[in-house]
Amino acid sequence: MNALLRPAPEEFSLSRQDNGAVRVRGLTRRFNGGPPILDRLDLAIFPGEFVALLGRSGSGKSTLLRTLSGLDPVSEGQVFCPKGQAVVFQESRLLPWKRVWQNVVLGQDKGKDGRDRAEAVLKEVGLSHRIDAWPLTLSGGEAQRAALARALVREPEFLMLDEPFAALDALTRLRMQQLVAALWSKHRCAVLLVTHDVDEALLLADRAVVLDAGRIRTDLKIPLDRPRHHADPRFVHLRSALLESLGVHDD
Amino acid sequence: MSETFIRAAVHAVSPSSTSRSAVGLPFPRWQILSRYVSPVLLMILWQIACSTGLLSTRLIASPAQIVVTSWSLINDGTLLSNLGVSLLRAALGLLIAIVAGISLALVAGLSRIGEDIVDAPLQIMRTLPVLALVPLFILWFGIGEAPKILLVALGSIFPIYLNLLKGIRSIDPKLLEMAQTLGLSRRQIIQDVILPGALPDLLVGLRFAVGISWLMLVVAEQINAESGIGHMMMDAEDFLRTDIILVGLFVYGLLGLVSDQLVRTLEHHLLAWRCVRHSRGLTT
Incomplete structure (x- = not known):
């Protein structure tokens, strides 16, 4: 059965609020009575803060993101999220039967200005020349730009990025990271970036959170000014600290 | 009778087969022409066999006779009026099947x-050979237009229902x-x-x-029909007019193709x- 066809889960402890902050308290999630995927998790993201969420596969990153985005129900614990939120997934998840601009304003109130708003935000992500293209003709990087535009057009207070660059080639990834950095410094929404890439976290985030077995193992501030560069020598110490808590020993 | 069905099946299963031959290896012109040599040869042989009396025209009319007959059938309006009736039946039946099939698939999906x-009921009914319902349909709806249209509708509702339901079920959950x-x-x-x-x-x-729908129509029009291509062919059978029967066959074939x-x-x-x-995939 499709996920859609189930009745919407009771959101008794997922609350929407207006101050733009994200708060998670004592969130526990387990599947079919097994060991907990998320174990009494506490997390706060301040308005406008950029948080990177790291962790090995199976550490609960995706589960946390699915809970925050409302795709999974909250069964134990409390979650407070801003009303205006958007998700960018690893795959662009564009509707192949709608042109790029229609994908961007999908579900927005259809007005005459729909196309204009799509064009404005596509210009921001550098994709205005493909405004009328079919999604299947886009390259991987272009598709992710369109997905970013689709998130930004909603002017979210809280933006979730679920390994958005993992499937891109290295060069495209670098350019997309720069784009996200630029967009964030302009829009200043709270961001939760799920990633495997320690360097990506160091380049973009105010704070890196390492998840391990459903709990936060490390919560590391990244007190560097922007714009940042991959070659920054101050990364070295932070990098080895993060790698250490991910279980990789950087000798 | 089953030819239409198989052709539709072949097209539906491998839509790329035709496009591949169009884009694939460039054949020299004589090779393209050579594909038509054997059908033309067969036609000539057929004509010779009929002309020399080898084949009785009671069994099968000659190609020339078929052409002449179609011309006269077109001229006296028989063919077109019967074709109109058949088309209307097929169109109405298909329309019912489309509306009902889509509605049912949406409800189920x-x-x-x-x-x-x-x-469940549709899956059970699907296994019934629809043509076996002809006697019942005649009892229920008489011998007018209704049983013919409904037979077409009943036969073509299942592929619409089943395919649309499969389509709804296989929507990428990630998109949802x-x-x-x-x-x-x-x-x-x-x-x-x-x-x-x-x-x-x-x-x-x-x-x-x-x-x-054409398959159903052929059967429906040969039972108690007073008009339509099938009736024209059944009428011709009574007078041993194999030429008219063959014209009817060609018309059915053409209708399927079109x-x-x-x-x-x-x-x-x-x-x-x-x-x-697709086109991008072929060029790169």
């Missing part, structure tokens, strides 16, 4: 309860999740995600349905977003 209520995170309403999700996503399967179903092409054209326009990928 979009709600759990709907699936429980609709799917995406729609959910964007806050789309249920109506918007159905309209923007589910229906367009299931459209390719619906069109495959429609192609099967069109093929089956209607299949119509659906393909429809596909080309409605699924423009997919054609882009």
Whole structure:
């Protein structure tokens, strides 16, 4: 059965609020009575803060993101999220039967200005020349730009990025990271970036959170000014600290 | 009779087969022509066999006779009036099948309860050979237009229902999740995600349905019909007019071919977003 066809889960402890902050308290999630995927998790993201969420596969990153985005129900614990939120997934998840601009304003109130708003935000992500293209003709990087535009057009207070660059080639990834950095410094929404890439976290985030077995193992501030560069020598110490808590020993 | 069916099946299963030969290896002109040598040769042999009396015209009319007969049937209006009646029957039957098939598939595909209520009876009825219902249909609906149209409708409803339901079921759940995170309403999700996503399967179903509708029509028109291509052929049988029977066969064949092409054209326009990928895939 499709996920859609189930009745919407009771959101008794997922609350929407207006101050733009994200708060998670004592969130526990387990599947079919097994060991907990998320174990009494506490997390706060301040308005406008950029948080990177790291962790090995199976550490609960995706589960946390699915809970925050409302795709999974909250069964134990409390979650407070801003009303205006958007998700960018690893795959662009564009509707192949709608042109790029229609994908961007999908579900927005259809007005005459729909196309204009799509064009404005596509210009921001550098994709205005493909405004009328079919999604299947886009390259991987272009598709992710369109997905970013689709998130930004909603002017979210809280933006979730679920390994958005993992499937891109290295060069495209670098350019997309720069784009996200630029967009964030302009829009200043709270961001939760799920990633495997320690360097990506160091380049973009105010704070890196390492998840391990459903709990936060490390919560590391990244007190560097922007714009940042991959070659920054101050990364070295932070990098080895993060790698250490991910279980990789950087000798 | 089964030819239409098989042709529709072949097209539906491998839509790339035709495009491949069009784009594939460039044949020299004489090779393309050589494909038609043997059919033409067969026609000539057929004509010779009829002219020399080797083949009795009681069994089969000669190609020349068929051409002459079609001309006279067109001229005295017999062919066109019968063709009109047949087309109307097929169109009405198909229309009923499309409306009913789409509605039932939506009910079954979009709600759990709907699936429980609709799917089981349809799956059971699907296994019945529809043509075996002819005696019942005559009892119920008499020998007018109703049983003929309904037979067409009943035969072509299943491919539409089954394919659309499969299409709805196989929508990428990732797209549905995406729609959910964007806050789309249920109506918007159905309209923007589910229906367009299931459209390719619906069109495959429609192609099967069109093929089956001709099959049903052939049978329906040979039972107690007073008009239509099938009736024209049955009438000709009484007078041993094999030429008229063959004209009818050719007309049926042509109708199948044309209607299949119509659906393909429809596909080309409605699924423009997919054609882009195909052509791109071929050039790169």
